[in-house]
Amino acid sequence: MKDLNALLAIAQEAADIGAKRMTTSAPGTVSAKSDRDFVTELDVRIQHEIRDHLARATPDIDFLGEEEGGGTIDETTEYVWVLDPIDGTSNFTHGIPLCATSLALVHRGEPVVGVIVAPFLNLRYHATKGGGAYCNDKPIHASETTDLSRAVVSIGDYATGPGAAEKNRRRFAVTQALAENVERVRMFGAASLDLAWVAEGRTDACVILSNKPWDTAAGVTISRESNASIKDGNGSAYSPSSLSIICSSRHIDDDLRILIQAK
Template sequence: MQDLNELLGIAREGAEIGAKLMTTLAPGTVRAKGDRDYVTELDVKVQHEIRDHLHRATPDVDFLGEEEGGGVLDEGTDYVWALDPIDGTSNFAHGIPLCATSLALVHRGEPVVGVIIAPFLNLRYHATKGGGAYCNDQRIHASETTDLSRAIVSIGDYATGPGAAEKNRRRFAVTQALAENVERVRMFGAASLDLAWVAEGRTDACVILSNKPWDMAGGVVLTHEAGARTVDAQGEQHGFSSGETISGANGQITDQIRLALYP
């Protein structure tokens, strides 16, 4: 196995494949994966091309991608690439620039390399375990906000598909609790950017009530390396079996959000 810097280089090359395709090709045919859940022809093409790149460079590393069935992350797997070819597909298909390619290397359930590229915003994030977090090759750090009333907090998308009504009751309650306690609530529609912007200090926290590894892995390593605290609903360290994810700029903000959501 190559060292993390070599693997980071491979990941950055892979994510750039996605960025180039997103900015040079149209979404193509849009088809439904489920109730109000869509995939574009380009999502699949991006996944194929990045997967092929990764297989050539790291033939012994497993691969998990969102499209064509997705899958479940086995946290006992030695190394696996986790890819969301276009995070924020609905945004992308509608010409909204809040979308990104998110790629991470996960080692036995822990993300150790993360790359997120939002090509329409010219933002390129990367991080390695123990190596810090960067945007456009400049070191980034989470914000120093400790007062929840001064915090900008983003939330993940509302649910669609089976069980959406029940899931959204929880999401509406979270939205209300945040709206009553924070400076502003935002919804960007791309989990990778929710996490990257906590890492960069653009926002002070995010709450995401879903937890797919391809959505989360790249952003989780960024938040850890930028000094943010990312936990589950119980306040334990985030893992891919967690049901809910709270990432705060620091322990004080994270704890205040948990108290607001779980009084």
């Protein structure tokens, strides 16, 4: 395996490009990708700048970004950078500070380096496989909550675009089940922060009923290294092909999964 610490340093430099642009540049033209799903000129600009930076620093590593058609991860690929230039674009365009640049390195389908920078919150998360998880260079650890009734649980965005009505029927059912069983339900609008905040212990769990690699790969690395439980919604081990993600304190993972699977 490559030197993950060296690649982490490159990833941090790259993510800082996105963070700086978000705090110094306007969104520019906002265009629709599909029904109620938007991209800004700045999303595309940041992606191009980060892609170019990574190509110079690591010309032998592939690249997958949300704003160039997206796609899936080929789990036989040796190494690939996976980027969301602005995770939480809707938040960003409305002046809501819950947005971040999320960058991961994936090795044969396994995220092994993750960097999430939320510039308006002054939060920087990073992790490498086997190297622990950190926020602003301080070690972080998932919560030790043991009771669902004392858990704060965030949920991913409701669906937009094709098939949204059908997808949202389950999301509404999951929201109701959580509302009736956990202490509080939250929706932050940025999957990277959902996962990072479980890793940090700010929240006790998150339920993401979709799995776009650019949204989740960095957060998967960080949450794993914080000792959080992270699984597919069906209880199997997480993989890039997982249809959904449940990330939580290890003490409530079974109870939470059973609750969600019933919906």
